[in-house]
Amino acid sequence: MSATFPRCYSKQDLQLNLMIVRQFSSRGVTSHLCARFKETQTRQVMARPSSDLAAFREVFSKAKHVAILTGAGVSAESGVPTFRGEGGFWRKWQAQDLATPGAFSQNPSRVWEFYHYRREVMLTKSPNSAHVAIAECEARLQKQGRRVTVITQNIDELHRRAGSTNILEIHGSLFKTRCMSCGHVGVNHKSPICAALEGKGAPDPNTSDAQIPPQDLPRCEQGGCSGLLRPNVVWFGETLDSDILTRVEEELDLCDLCLVVGTSSIVYPAAMFAPQVAARGIPVAEFNMEETPATMRFRFHFQGPCGTTLPPALARHNNEP
Numbered sequence: 001m002s003a004t005f006p007r008c009y010s011k012q013d014l015q016l017n018l019m020i021v022r023q024f025s026s027r028g029v030t031s032h033l034c035a036r037f038k039e040t041q042t043r044q045v046m047a048r049p050s051s052d053l054a055a056f057r058e059v060f061s062k063a064k065h066v067a068i069l070t071g072a073g074v075s076a077e078s079g080v081p082t083f084r085g086e087g088g089f090w091r092k093w094q095a096q097d098l099a100t101p102g103a104f105s106q107n108p109s110r111v112w113e114f115y116h117y118r119r120e121v122m123l124t125k126s127p128n129s130a131h132v133a134i135a136e137c138e139a140r141l142q143k144q145g146r147r148v149t150v151i152t153q154n155i156d157e158l159h160r161r162a163g164s165t166n167i168l169e170i171h172g173s174l175f176k177t178r179c180m181s182c183g184h185v186g187v188n189h190k191s192p193i194c195a196a197l198e199g200k201g202a203p204d205p206n207t208s209d210a211q212i213p214p215q216d217l218p219r220c221e222q223g224g225c226s227g228l229l230r231p232n233v234v235w236f237g238e239t240l241d242s243d244i245l246t247r248v249e250e251e252l253d254l255c256d257l258c259l260v261v262g263t264s265s266i267v268y269p270a271a272m273f274a275p276q277v278a279a280r281g282i283p284v285a286e287f288n289m290e291e292t293p294a295t296m297r298f299r300f301h302f303q304g305p306c307g308t309t310l311p312p313a314l315a316r317h318n319n320e321p
């Protein structure tokens with residue numbers, strides 16, 4: 001199986017992908033997915049994708065069911081840090097060091113400081129014109145009996161804040177918690193999330209750990225539980241929620257147009273899902289700062305900041321009522 005993945009996967013991304021496959025395996029569809037992925041690879045059409053906006057707009061005007069896959073690039077244009085890649089550090093760590101079950105069990109205080117900081121940063125960030133264009137498109141098409149679904153890797157809720165309602169957050173949310181004892185998942189927008197984290201979480205590399213005792217970290221408020229809460233995000237080495245993945249599969253099977261926005265197509269899900277849609281003969285349009293390893297499999301490619309390229313692409317078309 002691993003031979004079917006491009007070598008450009010980082011260890012973490014490969015691990016995430018293999019976990020997905022195992023997840024699907026428990027649902028009995030592994031061979032299906034793998035076969036599709038191989039088929040996609042052998043069918044690579046090396047024709048250059050079109051950058052003809054009018055041609056895309058024609059396809060868009062007829063689409064009844066639009067799936068929009070979004071990734072870090074959309075958030076980056078709102079200034080949301082990812083803590084990955086060059087310069088992407090919180091203190092001396094990157095996301096892949098702290099966003100793991102092992103890091104949380106060893107040092108829940110440090111991991112909570114990291115997530116508290118990320119939650120607080122989001123109070124200073126706003127949806128950008130790409131988020132707004134997607135949300136307006138959903139509202140407008142809905143009135144015409146057409147459907148837009150956002151399938152996002154982003155955990156910052158900027159799509160929701162822009163007004164999108166039909167969202168599948170495959171990596172969870174910074175603003176949801178899950179109880180380590182009873183499993184309850186709750187929405188939580190408190191700032192700070194608990195008294196002990198107030199003023200903590202500074203990203204400077206010289207900052208000392210706050211070493212907050214576990215009983216003072218966020219705790220479950222379900223009757224009589226008070227278990228330790230964790231962020232309800234998918235960490236490295238963890239499986240994605242199988243109910244959400246099932247809904248993603250349904251959307252990808254139903255869509256008659258797919259957009260891949262601000263995601264490199266070398267990491268899950270774009271790596272498997274958008275080529276899978278393209279292999280069905282469905283038009284896929286990529287909006288990204290640069291070409292990606294999957295660009296050549298797609299019908300359209302629009303290069304540049306998605307806050308610039310997306311609004312004219314998703315604006316009301318003359319054919320719309």
Ligand SMILES: [Zn+2]
Binds near residue numbers: 179181182221222
């Ligand atoms: Zn609980």
